[in-house]
Amino acid sequence: MRELELYFGPQHLGMVGNFSITLKVEGDRILEAQANPGYLHRGFEKLMEYRTWIQNFPMVCRINVIEPDSMEMVYAMAVEKLAGIEVPERANYIRTIVLELSRVSSHLFGLWAYANMLGFDTVAQWAMYHRDLILDLFEELTGGRVYHIYIWPGGVRRDFPEGFKDKIVNTLHSIGSCIPDYDNTFFNNRLFYERAKGIGKITQKEAKELGATGQVLRATGEKFDIRKVEPYAVYDKVDFEIPTREDGDAYSRIWVIRDEMIESVHMIFKLLDAMPEGSVYNKVPNPFKWKIPKGEAYVRVESSRGELGLYMVSNGEDKPYRVHFRTPSYTHGLVILEKLLKNASIADVGNIMISLYVIAPEIDR
Amino acid sequence: MDRRDIKKWFKEPAKMGHKYSLWVIYFCTGCGIIEIPPVITSRWDAERFGVIPVATPRQANLFLITGYVSVKTLKAIIRTYEQMPEPKYTVGFGSCPINGGMYWDSYNTIKHLDKYIPVDGWIAGCMPRPEAIFIAVTHLWTMIDKGMADGYLKYREKYKYYRKNQEMALGKLEWSPLYPRENQK
Amino acid sequence: MTEGGYVGVTASSMIMTNKKLKEELESTFKDIQVIVPEDTRLNITAREEDALTILKFLKDRGFNFLTLISCVDWIKENEFELVYIITSYLQKNDEYTQREKLQIILKTRISRTIPESKTVTPIFSNAEVYERELHELFGIKFEGNQRLIPLFLEREYKIPPFRKDFDTREYVKEVFDKIPFV
Numbered sequence: 128m129r130e131l132e133l134y135f136g137p138q139h140l141g142m143v144g145n146f147s148i149t150l151k152v153e154g155d156r157i158l159e160a161q162a163n164p165g166y167l168h169r170g171f172e173k174l175m176e177y178r179t180w181i182q183n184f185p186m187v188c189r190i191n192v193i194e195p196d197s198m199e200m201v202y203a204m205a206v207e208k209l210a211g212i213e214v215p216e217r218a219n220y221i222r223t224i225v226l227e228l229s230r231v232s233s234h235l236f237g238l239w240a241y242a243n244m245l246g247f248d249t250v251a252q253w254a255m256y257h258r259d260l261i262l263d264l265f266e267e268l269t270g271g272r273v274y275h276i277y278i279w280p281g282g283v284r285r286d287f288p289e290g291f292k293d294k295i296v297n298t299l300h301s302i303g304s305c306i307p308d309y310d311n312t313f314f315n316n317r318l319f320y321e322r323a324k325g326i327g328k329i330t331q332k333e334a335k336e337l338g339a340t341g342q343v344l345r346a347t348g349e350k351f352d353i354r355k356v357e358p359y360a361v362y363d364k365v366d367f368e369i370p371t372r373e374d375g376d377a378y379s380r381i382w383v384i385r386d387e388m389i390e391s392v393h394m395i396f397k398l399l400d401a402m403p404e405g406s407v408y409n410k411v412p413n414p415f416k417w418k419i420p421k422g423e424a425y426v427r428v429e430s431s432r433g434e435l436g437l438y439m440v441s442n443g444e445d446k447p448y449r450v451h452f453r454t455p456s457y458t459h460g461l462v463i464l465e466k467l468l469k470n471a472s473i474a475d476v477g478n479i480m481i482s483l484y485v486i487a488p489e490i491d492r
Numbered sequence: 493m494d495r496r497d498i499k500k501w502f503k504e505p506a507k508m509g510h511k512y513s514l515w516v517i518y519f520c521t522g523c524g525i526i527e528i529p530p531v532i533t534s535r536w537d538a539e540r541f542g543v544i545p546v547a548t549p550r551q552a553n554l555f556l557i558t559g560y561v562s563v564k565t566l567k568a569i570i571r572t573y574e575q576m577p578e579p580k581y582t583v584g585f586g587s588c589p590i591n592g593g594m595y596w597d598s599y600n601t602i603k604h605l606d607k608y609i610p611v612d613g614w615i616a617g618c619m620p621r622p623e624a625i626f627i628a629v630t631h632l633w634t635m636i637d638k639g640m641a642d643g644y645l646k647y648r649e650k651y652k653y654y655r656k657n658q659e660m661a662l663g664k665l666e667w668s669p670l671y672p673r674e675n676q677k
Numbered sequence: 678m679t680e681g682g683y684v685g686v687t688a689s690s691m692i693m694t695n696k697k698l699k700e701e702l703e704s705t706f707k708d709i710q711v712i713v714p715e716d717t718r719l720n721i722t723a724r725e726e727d728a729l730t731i732l733k734f735l736k737d738r739g740f741n742f743l744t745l746i747s748c749v750d751w752i753k754e755n756e757f758e759l760v761y762i763i764t765s766y767l768q769k770n771d772e773y774t775q776r777e778k779l780q781i782i783l784k785t786r787i788s789r790t791i792p793e794s795k796t797v798t799p800i801f802s803n804a805e806v807y808e809r810e811l812h813e814l815f816g817i818k819f820e821g822n823q824r825l826i827p828l829f830l831e832r833e834y835k836i837p838p839f840r841k842d843f844d845t846r847e848y849v850k851e852v853f854d855k856i857p858f859v
Contacts, residue, residue, distance in 0.1 A: 137568050138519045140547045145520045145565060165829035166565045167522065169598045173839055177597065177846070189594065192523035239529060255533040262530075273526055273619040335766050338743060338803035344766075351767050356777045357717065425718070425762055425780060427744075438747050438760065453745040453762075461806045488523055491562075491829060564831040599838050599845040600830065603853050610859075646859075653859045660856050663832070 128154045135476055137166050142477070143240045144487030146460070152473060160468035162461050167491040172450050179445050180206060180280075181414035188274050190452065191489045194233040196225050197430035199278040201452075204359060204426040205439045206280045210411075210419045216361075218282035218407040223360040224295070224398050225268070225277060226428075227391045231302075232261040233431035234388045237484055241381055242313060244477045245322050250313040257302045264298055267291065282408035292399055299392050306389065314385055323378035327467045327479035330375060337466065338458040341433025342387070343483060345371045346379035353429035365401070367394045377482035384484075387431075418445050432456055432484045452492060460485035494637075510553055510579060511636045514629060517552035518545040519572060522559020524586045527622055536622045541629045549575040554632075556625075557611070560588035560601050566608060567662055573609050574670045580644045581636075583628050584614045593618060607657045610643030694775055695719055698738075706731060717778045725759075725785040725794060732761065732783065732800050740765045740781060743797075746807035748815050752841040755789045757817060761797070787817070796821040814839035 136147035145166040151159040171190055175183050187202040188195035200222060207214065214222075235258035243251040262272045267288060269275040277284050313319055329339070331347035344351050350369045354362040370386030372379035411417065421443040427436040433455030442448035460483070467479050494500050494508075501508050520528075531538045532545055546552050549572045561569060573582070584605055587593035592603035605611055613631060615624045635641040647654060651671045659665055698719065699711045709731075710722040723731055740763045747760040761783040768776055787794050796819040797804045808819040809828045816837035819825065836843040 137565070138517070138549070138572055140518060143520070144525070145522070165827075165831065166562060166568070167560075168562055168564070168600050168829040169560060169595050170600050170838060170845065173843075173845055174595065174598055186594065189523060192526045236529070239533075252534045255529050256535050259530050259535050271619075272621065335741060336802055338801070348770065349767060350770055351777075355773050356767075423782075425745075425782060434744070436744055436762070438745060438762065440749055449747075449749045451745065451747040457806065458803050462803050487520075562831075564829075567831070597846045597849050599834070599843075599848045600832075603849070604856075604858070607856050607858055650859050653857075657856050657859065661853070 130158065133473070136163075143244075143481055144485070146485070146487035146490070148464070148468070148476065148480075150468070150473070150476070155472045155474075157468050157471050157473065157476075160465050162465055164461065164487065164490045167488045169492070171492045172452070175447055175450050177446065179414070180417055180419060180447065183447070184279065185274075185276055188276055190492055191430070191454070191486060192273065193236055193486055194229050194431050195274050196229040196278060197428055197435055198452075199276065200226060200360075201426055201428045201435055201437045203278050203280050204428065205424045205437045206419065208424045208426060209422050209439065209441050210280065212281050212411060213409055214282055215406050215409055216403050217286075217405040218409075219360045220398055220402045221283050221287065221407060222278055223362065223365070224395055224402075225265075225275075225283070226360070227395050227398070228261055228264065228295070230391050230431045231299075231388050232258045232265075234384050234391075235261070237384055237431075237481070238381075241481045244481050245319065247313055247316075247319070250309065253305065253309065257305065260298050260302065264291075264295060267294070279408070279411075281411045282406075284408075286407045292402075295395065295399065299395060303389075303392055309385075314382065319381075320378065323381060323478065323482070324376060325374075326377040326475050327380075327471070327482055328374065328376040329463065329467060333466070334375065334463070337462050339433070339463055341429075341431075341455050341459075341484070342380045342383045343433065343459055343463065345369065346383050347375035348373045353427050353434055357427065359426075359428055361398070365394055365397050367397075377478055380482045380484070416445070418443060427453070430455060432486065432489075433459070454489040454492070456484070456486045456489040459483045460487070460490045507636065511633055512542045514541070514543050514554040514581070514632065515546045515552045516543055516554045516556050517549050517572060517576070518547060519555075519568075521557050521561060521565055521569060522586065522588065524556075524558030524619060527585075527619055527625070528556070528558060531622045531625055536626075538625065538629075541626055543625075543629055549573075550577065552576055553580050555580065555582045556585050557582065557589050557605060558585045560586070560593065560595055561605055562601050563661060564600075566602055566658075570609060570658055570665075571667065578644050579636075579641075581613075581632060581641050582609060582611045582643055583632065584611050585625070585628075586620060587616055587618045590614050590616065602661055608654065608661065610646045610654075612641045612643045694779065698779075702731070702734075705734065717780060719779060719781045721781060721783045723783065723785055725787050728759070728761070728783065728785045729795055729797060729800070732763070732797055735763055735781060735783075736800055739768065739776065740779075742766050743801035743804055744780070746797075746804060746811065748811050748817065748839075750789070750815065750839070750841045751786075752789070756786045757789055757792055757815065759785050759787060759794060759811075759817075792817040794819055798822055813837065816840070 130153050133150040133152050136142040137145045147163045149161045150157050187198045191198050235254045239251045239254040266272050269277040334344050334347050348371050352369045419441045423440045425438045436453035438451045440449040589605035595601045615628050695713045708724050712720040742764050744762040749758040763781045808822050811817050812825045813828050
């Protein structure tokens with residue numbers, strides 16, 4: 128059979144985000160895949176060198192549109208580490224709650240994309256509706272639906288408004304009450320099993336060699352999670368499980384996402400009960416004249432897709448000297464995707480890519 | 493709304509047809525795409541306005557540029573836009589296509605989208621809310637009604653200049669001009 | 678806190694591992710500077726030729742996860758600093774020890790006029806894309822990496838855009854602002 132070159136994306140229905148893959152195919156079988164990113168490259172790390180420490184907060188959240196809070200968190204952590212700022216206890220609790228809420232909303236988005244791709248339109252509609260309910264919470268708390276700019280160095284921008292705790296509980300209860308419906312229509316559905324079982328399979332050894340984190344690694348049975356490995360905020364004070372699966376295929380990855388969502392909801396309830404009173408913000412120096420002492424820092428958090436790290440160098444100036452984000456989709460989308468697509472069929476490209484949870488802006492930055 | 497005005501349907505059936513069935517090309521050009529799934533699903537339900545996402549540019553007549561446009565994406569946008577059948581409308585979604593927005597000093601994003609392809613309307617904000625899309629759509633109805641949404645005519649008329657700008661940003665384009673005769677003038 | 682599967686680590690045992698590793702590194706390699714800025718970090722400064730062997734050494738001791746390869750442009754000293762951040766996956770499943778907390782930052786300096794280094798892909802295969810990125814954005818050549826093809830950029834730049842002497846604001850003025858409105 129003749130060998131052909133096929134461009135998959137950037138304008139393609141099976142593609143979530145502005146990303147493209149060049150496939151070498153023979154019939155329906157993929158011989159070789161080459162990820163082709165760069166459609167969303169804005170040179171963030173360069174632009175951040177031109178802006179002051181505080182001006183960078185509206186910048187960082189825009190790197191990842193699905194889950195901006197973990198981006199803010201990792202930047203705030205790096206700034207706090209370099210400048211030696213303490214965070215009040217209540218602010219840490221609020222940060223953790225916000226991060227977990229955004230993890231749920233991000234996973235619901237992932238579920239939307241995956242269910243939509245498999246043709247489970249009903250489930251996709253539910254997931255998107257439930258994500259919107261969480262965005263409503265964010266809107267009340269921070270003023271923004273998508274970009275929040277809520278986590279600041281020294282704490283969070285404002286305290287919970289009155290009655291907000293009850294609203295979180297109500298919203299999460301109404302989402303949680305639909306989990307049996309999700310299970311019946313999607314997760315326990317034979318069609319989902321048939322489409323996803325054995326697709327995009329990766330062993331634990333290969334995953335470790337290629338630098339996988341997040342669900343991709345946890346779906347192979349390893350309990351690697353930065354929240355446990357190197358706890359930040361108040362993750363060391365709250366009790367939670369790391370859900371894993373053994374098989375390392377698309378089916379396992381989506382199940383891990385589901386279990387993580389439920390675990391996050393339980394965690395939010397526990398955090399809301401344990402939340403102390405107090406201030407939510409430690410004052411930082413005048414942001415217009417703020418200079419951070421010389422030094423370097425590498426901090427990492429667990430975003431909804433895996434390890435999100437930030438390497439930052441300060442030169443003692445009012446601007447960062449160098450920032451470099453280590454994003455989870457970078458290895459997943461460029462290394463593991465290329466490997467898994469080898470010998471797959473064309474129909475499975477979307478399946479593999481979305482189950483790896485690849486978010487294009489995170490790769491390109 | 494004149495959707496039920498039967499006289500108008502008899503008078504200008506084609507215009508009424510494409511006015512109330514604005515099909516959006518499914519192309520995630522930037523981070524604004526995050527607001528499209530809520531818009532097309534049950535909560536905001538864009539189908540009330542006749543807006544649905546379609547797979548290929550051949551079926552679409554509305555191009556929603558969602559967010560910043562990098563140089564690499566601009567190429568894809570131009571190719572997609574040129575494949576769409578006329579009449580076609582373009583709406584810029586978010587601050588970035590208007591004047592660069594947050595990325596005004598980025599070396600890899602273009603600043604003014606209307607230098608490269610004609611744009612009929614803008615939705616400002618970062619991120620605009622889903623309702624803003626509906627307001628833009630209703631505005632576009634009015635504009636189509638009054639014959640003001642003539643971006644595609646302008647593109648044909650001034651293709652020479654658009655093509656020159658595109659080549660300034662992207663270098664030599666590997667596809668032949670869409671309107672060769674206009675290009676020679 | 679054993680309920681959550683998290684086995685607490687006292688600070689003193691942490692320092693012990695760091696110190697042990699530091700001694701081992703200093704005895705094996707010459708011209709190496711090892712600093713322990715805090716309990717969970719280890720900064721190594723080494724010569725560029727030794728980077729590969731140090732990485733191999735660390736990988737043999739269980740630090741099997743290359744997190745990031747970064748580069749810092751020290752324009753005043755006319756040098757690039759390559760930064761390798763290495764940590765490890767879990768040693769035993771179900772148990773969180775001090776091992777995974779430890780992150781090693783290995784730094785080497787190369788000349789800015791002839792930016793060349795050796796690839797680390799034989800040791801960490803996911804290094805390939807990081808090196809591709811640095812090749813494109815900083816113009817560093819990695820000897821032995823077969824796939825240094827363009828990654829992100831569409832236009833060609835005289836100076837690679839992430840270098841400090843590339844002024845993006847100047848570039849925007851020169852290129853994009855000069856394109857006229859139609």
